[in-house]
Amino acid sequence: MxxxxxxxxxxxxxxxxxxxxxxxxxxxxxxxxxxxxxxxxxxxxxxxxxxxxxVPDMPDTFWRTYWRGIYNRIERGFGWILISIGAIILGTYGAYILIADFFFDPTISILVRIGIAVSILGTIVLLVSLIRERIFALKHERYKEVER
Ligand SMILES: [Zn+2]
Structure with missing residues (x-):
């Protein structure tokens, strides 16, 4: 040739x-x-x-972006849990103030007292539900990352 x-x-x-x-x-x-x-x-x-x-630069950058993405999601989930806990603490304190101020005030009718008590209970149930949802979402996201 x-x-x-x-x-x-x-x-x-x-x-x-x-x-x-x-x-x-x-x-x-x-x-x-x-x-x-x-x-x-x-x-x-x-x-x-x-x-x-x-070749050598790419995986490094890729993994750094990848882990930062996961970290941000976990951080955000954790932030939500903290906010929820804070809300529960404030809610409980508010409920305590309400109880102290109104519940033992004999001039307020029993019906109003029951109405307020039920509202507070509802708020607490909602907050607990929100926290459980955030914890579930956090675990679920972690699981999804492992699976991928
Ligand atoms: Zn030749």
């Missing part, structure tokens, strides 16, 4: 895309032709540089 024909095959040789016959022809030619051997070396070097430029 002539040098021109071999040079056309060099890229395929590096990518391992040649037939066994073509491969053998390239190997035999390169063993005795300095010019084509040099060209193959140059092509290999360029490929190596391109690989080094694109």
């Amino acid at each position: 002539k040098c021109d024909e071999i040079k056309i095959l060099l890229a395929g040789f590096l990518d391992d895309e040649l037939t066994p016959q073509q491969r053998k022809a390239v190997e035999e030619h390169i063993a005795q032709c300095e010019n084509c051997s040099f060209e193959l070396d140059e092509m290999r070097k360029i490929r190596d540089v391109l690989h080094k430029m694109s």
